[in-house]
Amino acid sequence: MLLFAHLIVGAVLGLKIQSIWLIILLSIFLHFAMDVIPHSHYTVENLQKKVNNKSGGDFAKVLADMFLGLVVCFFLIWHSANLWQALLGMLFSILPDSLTFIYWQTKTPLLEWLYNFHVAIHRKKEPPFLKGLTGQILTVIIAIIIFF
Ligand SMILES: [Zn+2]
Numbered sequence: 006m007l008l009f010a011h012l013i014v015g016a017v018l019g020l021k022i023q024s025i026w027l028i029i030l031l032s033i034f035l036h037f038a039m040d041v042i043p044h045s046h047y048t049v050e051n052l053q054k055k056v057n058n059k060s061g062g063d064f065a066k067v068l069a070d071m072f073l074g075l076v077v078c079f080f081l082i083w084h085s086a087n088l089w090q091a092l093l094g095m096l097f098s099i100l101p102d103s104l105t106f107i108y109w110q111t112k113t114p115l116l117e118w119l120y121n122f123h124v125a126i127h128r129k130k131e132p133p134f135l136k137g138l139t140g141q142i143l144t145v146i147i148a149i150i151i152f153f
């Protein structure tokens with residue numbers, strides 16, 4: 006899923022759950038559960054292949070994606086008594102993707118199993134971008150309805 010979808014679901018979890026450990030566990034679990042749903046990604050080939058001098062465009066896509074998620078999260082969590090829990094949920098809900106980025110950069114064997122697992126749970130064939138995007142927005146809306 007795109008980062009914005011993970012961020013919003015993480016924030017919603019944090020808003021509803023008090024236990025810090027449960028937030029961390031559920032955020033990570035839901036990340037993978039959401040990735041099982043067929044969805045599409047934008048490409049970040051240069052980041053993936055570690056062509057760092059050409060990865061400005063990729064970074065821009067990631068930042069735009071995050072920014073979108075952060076704006077929605079901001080409206081959801083602003084004024085909430087559970088602000089810190091929500092931030093924690095957001096942090097851990099994008100942790101698997103952050104680790105993917107670290108794996109691309111370092112190729113460390115420490116993260117290889119996690120990376121392989123993360124790739125494996127994705128469907129081989131991605132739906133067309135708009136269809137895939139609609140699915141992600143629906144997932145976020147359903148998550149919000151379930152938790153609120
Ligand atoms: Zn994904």
Ligand SMILES: [Zn+2]
Pocket residue numbers: 006036040101102123
């Ligand atoms: Zn993921």
